[in-house]
Amino acid sequence: MSRRCDVTCAEPSFGNAVSHSHRRTRRRWNPNLQHHRYWLASEKRWVTLTLTAKAMRTVDRRGIDKVVAELRGRGVRL
Numbered sequence: 001m002s003r004r005c006d007v008t009c010a011e012p013s014f015g016n017a018v019s020h021s022h023r024r025t026r027r028r029w030n031p032n033l034q035h036h037r038y039w040l041a042s043e044k045r046w047v048t049l050t051l052t053a054k055a056m057r058t059v060d061r062r063g064i065d066k067v068v069a070e071l072r073g074r075g076v077r078l
Contacts, residue, residue: 007055
């Protein structure tokens with residue numbers, strides 16, 4: 001499973017962990033991914049999405065029907 005948000009397409013970002021002595025080692029910042037089930041009333045079924053916390057607020061604001069329509073427009077199978 002890729003660590004990517006279905007709505008915002010957020011992925012891990014990479015950089016350096018810098019110690020007190022300024023020794024640098026590679027590290028990554030993972031997005032805050034959550035699995036959430038939404039009820040699609042128009043299709044009478046549940047849809048499970050992998051979302052970041054920010055994307056969950058986007059779904060609450062815009063509505064699940066509009067978000068699913070946008071995802072299907074991008075070619076995502078749900």
